[in-house]
Amino acid sequence: MLIRSVEKFLRTYDMPATKFGRLAAHDPRFVLDLRMGRIPRQQTEARIVAFMAGFEAAGQHKRVSANVG
Template sequence: MIATIVVGNFLDKLEFGTDHELLTTRQQKIEARQMHIGREVEKFLRRSNMPPTRFGRLACNDPRLVGDLRNGREPRRRVAQRIVDFIAAQDAAQ
């Protein structure tokens, strides 16, 4: 549902949705990002034969990182970016 509001000389459009719809969309985005990161980490570990704890230490100073990702941890953007950057640097070095 979209509503148009007149504020002074400006028209603003507001989009209304139920809390459930907004929460579901937010959860879907988080889950998609998490699955993508988790999948990329698993593929990297397979092709590099690197132990999961070593990967976590080198990428983010967190030896439990991979185990936590496997158990549903949702990395924040900063951690996710560090993971992506680490994998890219390792791939470029090889």
């Protein structure tokens, strides 16, 4: 399911849901709507998956790291 992938992405990159929505879908409510049961069109889902893959590949992120010491 798309929502599981998105939630994992948000946790991994410590990104707010609204920021993800704006960047990936040009809709700040996108993730909130997914959480409420929205089922995106196939094209939209493909665009979101491509955004996540491109984000990871481009290294535009700061991974969440545990504070040690």
